[in-house]
Amino acid sequence: MKKFKLFVWLIIAFCLALFIFSNKEFFFAGTDLSLDLVFREYHLGTFPNWLLFICWFVLGMIIAYLFSVPHRLRAKREIKNLHATVDSHLEKISTLKTQVERTADAAETPRSEDHHDAPAAPDQPQEA
Numbered sequence: 001m002k003k004f005k006l007f008v009w010l011i012i013a014f015c016l017a018l019f020i021f022s023n024k025e026f027f028f029a030g031t032d033l034s035l036d037l038v039f040r041e042y043h044l045g046t047f048p049n050w051l052l053f054i055c056w057f058v059l060g061m062i063i064a065y066l067f068s069v070p071h072r073l074r075a076k077r078e079i080k081n082l083h084a085t086v087d088s089h090l091e092k093i094s095t096l097k098t099q100v101e102r103t104a105d106a107a108e109t110p111r112s113e114d115h116h117d118a119p120a121a122p123d124q125p126q127e128a
Helices: 002-022 024-028 049-108 112-117
Strands: 030-036 041-048
Touching (some): 002 024, 030 049, 041 049
16 A cells, blocks of 8 residues: 555656656746735735645645644544543443352352252252
């Protein structure tokens, strides 16, 4: 599976490189950036288009990560609560097992006074 993933990523990288080098004139051409506010205009300079594509991609990844943070925190809190529930259930199970073992041991150990008066087991013939 690791080799397959590597192969897929290599194909994607190859297609991306092919796309960029096919459109080399566009990606290496510069774009003049300016920020026009109501009260002032800023000239930011000329940047190559490939750099702008990378900057917008990284900015999109950051925004996507920030939108996923609340969900991750909720999931982490839920996992913590579920682990606490599992631990309490395991404690309860061990307590119940201990009680069952004690009850079984008490039932297997005959009392001295009950032993003499106890009737014979039904599968054994009784002597008269």
